Amino acid sequence: xxxxxxxxxxxxxxxxxxxxxxxxxxxxxxxxxxxxxxxxxxxxxxxxxxxxxxxxxxxxxxxxxxxxxxxxxxxxxxxxxxxxxxxxxxxxxxxxxxxxxxxxxxxxxxxxxxxxxxxxxxxxxxxxxxxxxxxxxxxxxxxxxxxxxxxxx
Amino acid sequence: xxxxxxxxxxxxxxxxxxxxxxxxxxxxxxxxxxxxxxxxxxxxxxxxxxxxxxxxxxxxxxxxxxxxxxxxxxxxxxxxxxxxxxxxxxxxxxxxxxxxxxxxxxxxxxxxxxxxxxxxxxxxxxxxxxxxxxxxxxxxxxxxxxxxxxxxx
DNA sequence: CGTTGTTAGTTACAAAACCAACTAATATGT
DNA sequence: ACATATTAGTTGGTTTTGTAACTAACAACG
Numbered sequence: 001x002x003x004x005x006x007x008x009x010x011x012x013x014x015x016x017x018x019x020x021x022x023x024x025x026x027x028x029x030x031x032x033x034x035x036x037x038x039x040x041x042x043x044x045x046x047x048x049x050x051x052x053x054x055x056x057x058x059x060x061x062x063x064x065x066x067x068x069x070x071x072x073x074x075x076x077x078x079x080x081x082x083x084x085x086x087x088x089x090x091x092x093x094x095x096x097x098x099x100x101x102x103x104x105x106x107x108x109x110x111x112x113x114x115x116x117x118x119x120x121x122x123x124x125x126x127x128x129x130x131x132x133x134x135x136x137x138x139x140x141x142x143x144x145x146x147x148x149x150x151x152x153x
Numbered sequence: 154x155x156x157x158x159x160x161x162x163x164x165x166x167x168x169x170x171x172x173x174x175x176x177x178x179x180x181x182x183x184x185x186x187x188x189x190x191x192x193x194x195x196x197x198x199x200x201x202x203x204x205x206x207x208x209x210x211x212x213x214x215x216x217x218x219x220x221x222x223x224x225x226x227x228x229x230x231x232x233x234x235x236x237x238x239x240x241x242x243x244x245x246x247x248x249x250x251x252x253x254x255x256x257x258x259x260x261x262x263x264x265x266x267x268x269x270x271x272x273x274x275x276x277x278x279x280x281x282x283x284x285x286x287x288x289x290x291x292x293x294x295x296x297x298x299x300x301x302x303x304x305x306x
Numbered sequence: 307c308g309t310t311g312t313t314a315g316t317t318a319c320a321a322a323a324c325c326a327a328c329t330a331a332t333a334t335g336t
Numbered sequence: 337a338c339a340t341a342t343t344a345g346t347t348g349g350t351t352t353t354g355t356a357a358c359t360a361a362c363a364a365c366g
Binding site: 219223231256 | 343344345346347
Binding site: 016017020021022023024025026027028029030031032033034037053056060074121124125127128131132134135139142143144146147148149150151152153 | 169170173174175176177178179180181182183184185186187190209213227274277278280281284285287288292295296297299300301302303304305306
């Protein structure tokens with residue numbers, strides 16, 4: 001119906017397609033894949049994505065400072081700062097200042113936080129499995145590898 | 154960085170890794186791949202990502218209504234509404250109401266808009282090529298295919 | 307020492323995204 | 337016909353993010 005321009009739908013005027021533009025494709029795939037999982041941790045724990053990321057890092061890699069989370073998760077320090085405050089308010093983590101350098105404080109999950117992490121990690125694994133259900137082992141391996149490379153992880 | 158498998162004291166090691174969690178991986182890759190391109194259209198045209206998406210759809214697929222953009226780009230109507238207003242203010246598109254149903258209006262790029270699209274599309278193709286530089290043809294094909302599937306495009 | 311610089315983290319304010327309510331035009335059902 | 341529902345799109349108020357300035361603790365060097 002909308003054909004008042006010179007680009008007829010379905011016909012290529014150039015080869016710059018959706019499927020040919022990787023950033024677009026990656027964003028759509030990322031959004032699609034995050035949607036249901038996000039609904040889960042938002043609904044069950046009232047967490048934002050930033051909070052889930054921080055919880056994830058502490059749960060998976062152990063206690064560390066906010067700075068370390070910034071570096072590992074590539075989040076800006078203000079984002080981390082606010083996420084940490086929110087998680088602390090939810091009693092999911094505690095802060096303990098260093099004695100030899102009081103600028104730092106180690107962030108560690110409480111048992112409540114670990115419980116939430118365990119739940120979300122299990123759920124996450126399930127989401128992941130469902131997502132990869134119709135890929136072969138080899139395809140899955142290649143996909144992950146490619147993404148790690150693009151993400152420069 | 155160290156990919157050492159360490160667990161917090163008293164906790165069990167699990168296999169829920171960064172590299173094993175697809176939504177996380179996709180988000181990181183998407184962010185990484187969008188960064189430099191975003192800087193380009195933001196710097197040169199003062200566009201937001203939403204505006205670029207709308208411009209992209211109109212430039213690539215021809216004139217259409219806001220609703221069609223919502224559906225194709227999976228953007229919420231408020232986002233599209235505001236992006237359209239911004240692009241109109243920049244003289245990148247015009248609106249023409251339908252005569253038989255005045256709820257609709259066809260959005261079409263102006264020559265200025267088409268010029269911006271041509272520039273950004275060319276730039277985008279380059280970004281894409283650079284991104285895929287160290288993948289084989291076969292890997293690239295597989296990656297795109299997998300992303301299309303995950304994104305349900 | 308003290309001046310300057312650097313690092314970790316917070317806060318304040320502006321930009322953008324999100325959600326819900328709204329208008330206006332058309333479709334539908336009785 | 338007329339009340340009700342639906343559809344396209346906008347607007348308002350709140351939440352979340354982004355940017356920059358800020359504090360506090362330490363480091364480095366004169």
